[in-house]
Amino acid sequence: MTNLQARVLVPGAAKGSALLLEAPVSLWGGVDLENGQIRDVSHPQKGLSIAGEVLVMTSGRGSSSSASAIVEMVRRGSHPSAIILLENDPILVMGALVANDLYDAHLPILQCTAQAIANLPAAERLIIKAADIGDSIVIWSDR
C-alpha cells in the first residue's frame, strides 16, 4: 500500500493507473486530442496514450494553447483522469477549471514533491479525492 502527499490545485475525483512521463509533454501539439496519444516525435514515450491515466509529469510545457487542449480532450473523453505535477502550471490549472465547469467533469490537478513522485511505483492504481484548492491530501493506491 503506497500513499502520496499532494496539494490540490484543482479539485476533482479520479481513479486510474499512474503514467510517469520521462519528459514533460505539451498537451497542445504534443498529444493527439482525438485519442490522447503522445505524438511529439521527440518524446521518449511517443505513441503511449494518456487517456484515462493519472498523468504524472514535472511540469506542463510551452504553449498557452494547452489550456484549450485540456478542455477539448475532456469534451471528447480523451483526457487523463488526473494530472500530478511537480511544479504548479497555471495554464493547465485554468484548462481543468474551465473543462470541469463546462462539461461537469471532475479532473483534478495535484502538486507533489519530487521525493513523493520518485517513490511512486509505475502503473500503480491510484484513487484521488480532492475537495478544495490548497488542501493537503493523501493519494491512496487501491490495493
Add this chain to the structure above:
Amino acid sequence: MRFSAEDESLLDGEHGQAAAYAMKILIQYGRAQQAEEFVPIHSAHIDACLYHGQSSLDFVEKLVELGGKVRVPATMNVAALDTFHDGIHAGHQDMLEPQERLTALYAELGCLPTLTCAPYQRITRPLKGEHIAWAESNAIVFANSVLGAKTDRYGDFADICAALTGRVPLAGLHIEANRQPTCAIVAPSLSESSLAPETYFACLGFVIGRSVGGQVPFIYGLPNDAGEDALKALGAAAASSGSLAMFHVDGLTPEADQYETLARPLPAKTITQQHIDLALRSLCPLNEGEPIGAICLGTPHYSLAEFTRLTAAVAGLVKRTDVEFYVSTSREIARHVETEPAFAALRTFGVTLVVDTCTYLAPVVREIGKSVLTTSGKWAYYAPGNLGYRVGLASLDVCVNAAVSGNYQPA
C-alpha cells in the same frame, strides 16, 4: 485571498453575470497560485480565440450568453487560418466556418479582431510597469522583457477572464521579486560567429530556452545595437524550446539597470559558439543542394522594419514559380505593405502575404514534397511536428537565394 470593494462588486454581479463568472474562475486560479489579492490591468491579449474544436465555441458562447463585455482594451491573437485571403488555406476547409464564428463571438465581447501574435509592434505598446494580461508566449516574453510591462504566462481562458473583469490575481511576474534574474547567461559574440544576425538570435534563443527552462536569465554579451526584432526572435525561440517568460539583457532592456548588481554574483552559464552550432544543426538538418519548395517568414509576425529589409534583399530578383514564398504578418501591417510603393519589389519578386494566422499553424504550403526554409527559430521548432515538413533554419539571404535557385545553398 483579500478582496477589494471592486472585486466584491464584480463577484456580486454589479458588472454583469459574465464578469461575475470570470471572477469566480479567476479566484480559483489565483488560489491555486497562492495569490493573496487582485491587481487591475491595462490591457489583455487573447489566445482563446484560436479554434481548437467545439469546446472553443462552447466556452465563449457561455460568456456571450451571460452578456460579457471586456473592461480593458483586448486584442486577439492569431486564428487557426487566414480567412481574409480567399483560397490560401491548404488544410481542412471545415475549420473556416467555426473559426470565423469564434472570431465573431470574441468580437461580440468587445475584443479587437487584430489576429496577430505581435500586437506590441504597433497596435498596443504597454508602458513600463503597467500590469497587463497577455497570452501567446512570444508576446508575453516581449512585453515583460523588452517593454518592461508586467504579465504572467497567461494561457487560454485566463486571458478573457482577465479582460472581462479588468483584473488578475497578483502572482508570478506581476510580483516584483519574481522579475529578478535567477541565473546569468554569457552569450558568444555575434561578430566572431560566422552567422547572420537573424540566425544567431534564433539559435541563441533556442539554446537559452533549453538551458534555463522557466527561470529569468540575465544575459551578457549581446551586441548593444540589438533591436526589437532581434529580441523578438530570441524571445520567441526561447519561449518555444523552454518556457521563458522574461529575460534581461545587460545594458539593453528596461529593467536591466535595476537588477545589474543583483545579477553580478549569480553563477553564469557560458554559451559557446559550439552550442550555437549544435542548435543550428538540429534546427537545420538539410543537406547542401536539397530542393526547396517554400520559404516561410514572419514567426512572430513580420514588422515593417523586417519588410523593409526583405524588400532590399529581393530588389531586382524574381523567385522561381515552383518555390512558394510566404510572409506572415498582421492585417494592419499587410495593408501598408500591399499598398506602399516602397514595397513594390516584394510584389515583383513574388512574395505572398499571409494574415490572421501563422504558417506553422495553418498549412498554406502546397509544394509539400520538398523542404521549407525559414529565418525563425520558433517556426523551425514547431513546423516539423505540427505539419510534418522537413525544415531548415537559414539566414534571410540564403532563403532569398533558395527562392531564386530552387535549392538550399548554405552561405
